[in-house]
Amino acid sequence: MKDVTLLPLFPLHTVLFPGGHLPLRIFETRYIDMVRTCLREGRPFGVVLLKQGSEVRQSDDDLSEFYDVGAGAVIVDTDLGTDGMLHIETQGQGRFRVLRSWSERDGLFRAEVEWLPEATIVTRSNADERLRDFLLRIMEDAAPPYPNALFDDPVWVVYRLLERLPVKLEDRQRVLGAERLDLTVRHLSAMIAAFE
Secondary structure, three states, X not given: OOOEEEEEEEEEOOOOOOOOEEEEEEXXXXXXXXXXXXXXXXXXXXXXXXXXXXOOOOOOOOOOEEOOEEEEEEXXXXXXXXXOOEEEEEEEEEEEEEEEEEEOOOOOEEEEEEEOOOOEOOXXXXXXXXXXXXXXXXXXXXXXXXXXXXXXXXXXXXXHHHHHOOOOHHHHHHHHHOOEOHHHHHHHHHHHHHHO
């Protein structure tokens, strides 16, 4: 039997990867309530990529569509901004697959999800080192929100590169749904070779 969890969903025009950092500005009541509940209960919410629709609710007949694989988001910090909006910092955790979803009366999407195993890279190669070295270079001058960086973990490196390189959202989504990332390592290595 599948281990099914109930999650509130936040459909966005972005892909959150496990270990990723996602700052959000919250102003809609449905998401303020969601954040309050997640903080009180110490639970994550799910981030899924929108296929169609708006991040902001346009009407009671919201026809938003989103992909069925997403990542859990844990709230790590909150702040009330000078703009009056709630600012939250989140970190991606495991990947999940939506089994069933629905919209509540307030417009918040909820879903029954199953957590997916961590992605793997089966074949280690020199490409892993190329990706790690390139990521170290491009993160050198940035103030990364990764105090516990895992540069020796090739999956973590792949996810961080996908967040920074000019890769289409649909391609990022495809990688998020993949169990093995060997082909992604080869593609990224070729892309980086073109930059160097």
